[in-house]
Structures are given as structure tokens and as C-alpha cells.
Amino acid sequence: MAKQTPRYHAIADDLRLRIDRGELAPGQKLPTEEELTTQYEVSRNTARLALGRLTEEGLIVSAQGRGSFVRERYTPAVWNWSVLESRSAHEANHTAGDQWASLIVENGNTPRQDVSVSIRRPSVEVATQLGLDPATALAVVRERVRYVDDEPYALADSFFPEELVRGTALMLPDDVSAPGGVLASAGLIQVRYEDEITVRMPTRDEMERLALPAATPVAVHRRTGYDKDGKPLRVMITTLPGDRHVIRYDVSAD
Incomplete structure (x- = not known):
């Protein structure tokens, strides 16, 4: 005997289809639990479970006292991490600010960074x-x-050996721009880097700082830069919400 599909699954499927078709547009309010009970002839708990299923899927968000809304869709920032921070890219970049800001400007958007600096273990x-x-x-x-x-898109934390950057512009809580990039502003030349990418659910602090709706995973990009002697210069950890970013790499087949 086939197992019967729970009623709230069918309601969620119907609402999901309406979202996919655009009948329920981003930002649009969904029917209330009470309205769903009437429309689908179910209990209020069943209606609540259906909305909860869509929330877990990241399709809708709930606002206390206001109801549930179709989740807004972000225009993703597209990154080619193969050339980001490369010397050739810096030489081609004639816009004030770092490469991240330049890319955002090229895409027709307005970038901004809130910077804080500390010395700690x-x-x-x-x-x-x-x-x-x-x-x-x-x-x-x-x-x-x-x-x-003005929408938070990413967290980018960079760690430098204190003795290496002591007394440089990197100690100031400002945007740092230099012809060869951030490291070059401190007289440091990065010749290679190693990347590591992990995907996980965000911490509570990350959810608050990035204004993340429920069920939004993040990619954590960790880049360690080295000088010509193999000495590590910096570890940069970038936290990227999964609904706002596309990461690309160009890799030779040789």
C-alpha cells in the first residue's frame, strides 16, 4: 500500500509552483494561515506546516506580526577568483578602491565597505x-x-602577522588602495596563493551581520597568500551568502 503524502506537502507544492510561475512575486505576501485553512480546507496546523516547509526551503520569509512573504531575489555578484588579486588585474584596474569595489561599479552598482581593525591572537x-x-x-x-x-553582500576578514604590517596603512580602519593591491600598500608582494572553499550554514552572528533569511547557506572562501620565498603574508576569509554570489575559476587542462 502506497504511503499517503501529507496534506501540507501538497499545499507547499502548490504554493511553490505559484512562486516558480511568478504568480506570487518576490516580496509579495502569501495568504495567511487562516486564509490557507479556508482555501485548502485543512486545519491551521496543516497550513502552518506548509508555510514552514517553504521557509525551510528558503522560498519564503516570515516577519513577526506581518505574515509570510516570497523571498526577494538578489542579483548575484559573479567572481572570477582565478584573476582576483592578480597583478595583471591590478594593472588593468583604473578605478579607485580595491578590485572588489571596481567590479561592483562595473556591474552598475554602488559598493561600500565598513572596515574595523584590531590586534589580537x-x-x-x-x-x-x-x-x-x-x-x-x-x-x-x-x-x-x-x-x-546598501545591502550586505559579504564578510571579508584578513589576518596579517602583526610584526609584518606594523606601522603600515593596513593598521588604519580605512579602505586601502594601492597600485599593486592591498598587500603592496605595505610593501609586500604576493606571488602565489592557496584557496580553500567550504560550504556550511551560517552562524548566528553571520546571519545578523548579513541580514540572512532562514535556510541560506554560505560559502567560506579562505585564501592564503605567499611571497616569493614561500612566507605566508595574509589569510583572507570571505563569507559569501549562497543567494548572492557566483564563483568562477579558469583552470588550464595542461
Whole structure:
């Protein structure tokens, strides 16, 4: 005997189809639980479960006392991480600010960054990547919230060995721009980097700082930059909401 599909699944399927077709547009309010009970002839709990299913799928968001709404859709920022921070890209960049800001401007949007700087002991993992003693070493940490048209799009935290950037512009809570990039502003030349990307659900702090709706995963991009002698110069950790970014790589088949 076939297992019967729960009634709230069918209601969620119907609402999802209406969202996919555009009958329920981004930002549009959904029927209330009471209206759904009448429309589908179900209990209020069944209607609540149907809305909860769509919330878990990231299709709708709920506002206390206001109801449920079709989730707004962001225009994704498209990144080619193969060339970001490359010297050739810096040489081709004639716009004030860093490459991130330049790309946003090229896309017709307005970038903004809130920058804070602190000196503190990094995590064991970051200290190890920087070749520092986790028990004693200090790092200069530049924390940035990056906005596109005043919407928070990403977190970008950079960790530098304190003794390496002491007294440089990287110690100031300002946007740093230099012909060779952020590292070049401190007289440091990055010749290669290693990337690591993980995907997970956000922490509570990340949800608040990025104004993330429920069921929004984030990609965490960790880039460690090295000089010509293999000395680590920086670890940059960028947290990218999954609904706002596309990451591309160009990889040779050789």
C-alpha cells in the first residue's frame, strides 16, 4: 500500500509552483494561515506546516506580526577568483578602491565597505597558516562588511602577522588602495596563493551581520597568500551568502 503524502506537502507544492510561475512575486505576501485553512480546507496546523516547509526551503520569509512573504531575489555578484588579486588585474584596474569595489561599479552598482581593525591572537588554524606560534603571536585583523547598493553582500576578514604590517596603512580602519593591491600598500608582494572553499550554514552572528533569511547557506572562501620565498603574508576569509554570489575559476587542462 502506497504511503499517503501529507496534506501540507501538497499545499507547499502548490504554493511553490505559484512562486516558480511568478504568480506570487518576490516580496509579495502569501495568504495567511487562516486564509490557507479556508482555501485548502485543512486545519491551521496543516497550513502552518506548509508555510514552514517553504521557509525551510528558503522560498519564503516570515516577519513577526506581518505574515509570510516570497523571498526577494538578489542579483548575484559573479567572481572570477582565478584573476582576483592578480597583478595583471591590478594593472588593468583604473578605478579607485580595491578590485572588489571596481567590479561592483562595473556591474552598475554602488559598493561600500565598513572596515574595523584590531590586534589580537588569531585562531590556532589561522596562526598555523600564517606560520605563527598560536600561543604567543599577534595578528592584525581587518574585518570588513561589504555592501552592494546598501545591502550586505559579504564578510571579508584578513589576518596579517602583526610584526609584518606594523606601522603600515593596513593598521588604519580605512579602505586601502594601492597600485599593486592591498598587500603592496605595505610593501609586500604576493606571488602565489592557496584557496580553500567550504560550504556550511551560517552562524548566528553571520546571519545578523548579513541580514540572512532562514535556510541560506554560505560559502567560506579562505585564501592564503605567499611571497616569493614561500612566507605566508595574509589569510583572507570571505563569507559569501549562497543567494548572492557566483564563483568562477579558469583552470588550464595542461
